[in-house]
Amino acid sequence: MRVFITGGAGFIGSHLADACIARGDAVTILDNMSTGSAKNIAHMQGKIEIHEGDIRDQALVEKLVEQSDIVFHMAAALGVKNIMEHTLESIDRNFNGSEIVLHAVTKYNKRLIIASTSEIYGKNPNQPLHEESDRLVGAPQKIRWTYADAKALEEAVAHTLHKTHGLKVTTVRFFNTVGPRQTGQYGMVVPRFIQSALNNEDITIYDDGSQSRVFCHVKDAVRAVIKLSESDLTIGDYFNVGGVGEITIKELATKVIERTNSTSSIRYIPYSEAYPAGFEDMQRRVPDISKIRHAIDWQPQISLNEIIDSISASSA
Ligand code: UDP
Numbered sequence: 001m002r003v004f005i006t007g008g009a010g011f012i013g014s015h016l017a018d019a020c021i022a023r024g025d026a027v028t029i030l031d032n033m034s035t036g037s038a039k040n041i042a043h044m045q046g047k048i049e050i051h052e053g054d055i056r057d058q059a060l061v062e063k064l065v066e067q068s069d070i071v072f073h074m075a076a077a078l079g080v081k082n083i084m085e086h087t088l089e090s091i092d093r094n095f096n097g098s099e100i101v102l103h104a105v106t107k108y109n110k111r112l113i114i115a116s117t118s119e120i121y122g123k124n125p126n127q128p129l130h131e132e133s134d135r136l137v138g139a140p141q142k143i144r145w146t147y148a149d150a151k152a153l154e155e156a157v158a159h160t161l162h163k164t165h166g167l168k169v170t171t172v173r174f175f176n177t178v179g180p181r182q183t184g185q186y187g188m189v190v191p192r193f194i195q196s197a198l199n200n201e202d203i204t205i206y207d208d209g210s211q212s213r214v215f216c217h218v219k220d221a222v223r224a225v226i227k228l229s230e231s232d233l234t235i236g237d238y239f240n241v242g243g244v245g246e247i248t249i250k251e252l253a254t255k256v257i258e259r260t261n262s263t264s265s266i267r268y269i270p271y272s273e274a275y276p277a278g279f280e281d282m283q284r285r286v287p288d289i290s291k292i293r294h295a296i297d298w299q300p301q302i303s304l305n306e307i308i309d310s311i312s313a314s315s316a
Contacts, residue, residue, distance in 0.1 A: 001025045004068035006055050006101060007075030008048075009036030011182045012115065012174065015218045016072055019226055021047055028064055030055065034093075035078060040181050055097035058104070065104040070111040070229060073101045076151070078117075079186020083147045084276050094150035102158055106167045113229050116155050118175040118242065118285055119148040128288035131173075131238055143278035155238065162236045170234040172225055175242030175287040178307055179218035180314035190215060193253055194311050197262035204267050206274040209250030212284050216243035217302035217310070227296045234295060242287030243300045259308045 003020045007013040008029025013036065020027045021044065028049040029041070041050065053060050055075045065071055075097065077083065077090035098114070105112045121129045122137035122145060135152060137145040161167035176190075184192035196203045224241045228234045247255070253266050271279055292298050302310075 001070060002068045003027050003070055003072065004064050005029045005072045005074055007031055007036060007073075007115075008050075009033060009038065009041045010074060011036075011040070011179075012177060012218055012221065013072070013074035014040035014181060015179070015222045016074065016225060017041065017044060017048060019222050023226070028068065030060070030064055031075065035082065035186060055101055056093070058100050061100050062104045062107070065101075065110060066108050068110060071101070071105050071113070072225065072229070073098065073112065073114045075101075076115065078147065079188060080144060080147075080279070081187030081275065084143055084279060087143050087146055091146050091150050094147065095153055098154040099157060102154070102161055102167070102169075105169075106161050106165050109166075110168070111229065112158075112167065112169040113225060114154065114158055114169060114171050116151050116171050116173045116238070117148070118173055118240070118287060120152045120155065120173065121285075122148055123280065123282040125283070127284050128286040129240065130288040131240055131291050138280050141278060142280050144275075144280060159236075159238075168235045170228050170236075171238035172228060173238065173240050174216070174221060175240060175285065176213045176215045177218050177221045177241075178215050178311070180311055182218070182311075189213070189249060189252065190307070191311065193256045194260065194308065194315060197256045197260040197264050198312060198315055200263045202267040203253045203257065203264050204269055204274075205249055205253055206269060206271050207281065208268065209253065210248055210283070211281055212246050212248045212286075214243045214246050214286050215304055215307060216241065216300055217307045220300040220302050224292060224296075224298045227298055228292070231296060237295070239292040239295065240287045240289055241292060242289055243304075244289075245304055246284070246286050247304065255304070256308055259305060260312050
């Protein structure tokens, strides 16, 4: 297979590239090295075709789409902190950039997988979240939700192109995906906690730490993406991809300290100190993964303890 991965130097994109290389695919990636990094793909040099560029470059995107059999659209501006600090640029990349990819893939009639996010469900309190759950986001001035809005619109355009132009797209909604190569720079809690623990520095919990999440190892998530892409039955459909085992952020901090034998203490700060104005959190985010289990017999296999160990081993 000739595989084209947008965002191939990013966290999930680079793990996906590894899986495709292992499968024997000819892999091409396009990345503007914004949230991705050369370090993530250093070990692939010579094995893949690397283009440093932007998904908003229509001519380049069309050329790379045309020469591929399947496109994995993983490029995005993400991370709550990043989105809030670079709101306009993020909206532009996530919505306008994605539109260019979607139209190019439609034009050349290729198979497409798009990366969406659990963020689109917003702060819907009815958990677990299944694929038909409502979106519940705050007022537009709460700029955290611009990421959810841009990704939801991208999904809607993809879905419409499927209905009107036969676009062969499958949508994957990732829930708190974590693992080696993820940076804490854009806000993600697990790499931040592990980094602080390894340095024996304070771990900073925002608010009281009673908010909860479910984490999924990137290797499990990539296995889901590959399996979804191998079936024609998933075309036109959309799937949650997430882990099992809900944990509060406070419990997560304690677990990270224990497993890394750290002497770190836990420090609590209000959201207003952690994020710019326009932030609001969701208290819980739990994926319902029964749809993907039934569709392709996928379920996560890597536990949170193993996740923490694999990240600390790769950071050491
Ligand atoms: N969080 C925290 N300390 C940090 C980073 C994040 O307490 O250093 C909290 C954050 O406010 C949220 C949860 O951890 O309640 C998960 O945050 P993340 O940005 O990783 O993902 P998301 O909010 O998108 O689930």
